[in-house]
Amino acid sequence: DQVKLAQDYQLAFKTAFEGYLILDTNADWLSDDLLLTTTAIKNNLLNLRVPAENKDLHLSAVIALTEIEQGIESKNLDLVLPNVYKLREIIDNF
Numbered sequence: 808d809q810v811k812l813a814q815d816y817q818l819a820f821k822t823a824f825e826g827y828l829i830l831d832t833n834a835d836w837l838s839d840d841l842l843l844t845t846t847a848i849k850n851n852l853l854n855l856r857v858p859a860e861n862k863d864l865h866l867s868a869v870i871a872l873t874e875i876e877q878g879i880e881s882k883n884l885d886l887v888l889p890n891v892y893k894l895r896e897i898i899d900n901f
Contacts, residue, residue, distance in 0.1 A: 813858045817901070820865075823851045824898050828891060836887050842879040845872055868897050 827848060835841070849872040857865045871890040878886030 809858060812856060813860070816855055816858055816861055819855050820852070820861075820868075820901060821898075823848050824894075828895055828898070836884060836891070837879050837882050842876060845875050845879065848872060849876065864897060864901060868894060871897065 827844060849869060852865065852869055852872070855865075871894040874890040875887050875894070878884065878890065
């Protein structure tokens with residue numbers, strides 16, 4: 808059932824990001840904790856069944872999470888922050 812799949816996906820997507828990116832400006836964007844959380848969320852998203860109408864959004868979120876991971880691992884804020892803002896926009900517009 809496509810309607811149920813879309814509803815389940817939307818709920819799982821929003822739930823995956825609960826508490827993520829709700830950090831203050833003094834947050835340590837390069838911390839191991841943020842890396843672990845980012846990786847866990849990405850893995851959760853990769854395990855979801857994605858409705859056709861959400862494939863682009865889903866792919867954009869996974870790419871942003873991957874780039875945040877790479878930025879944290881390489882201690883490169885210039886890679887982390889733009890993708891944090893991109894991810895916030897994806898989540899807000901979902």
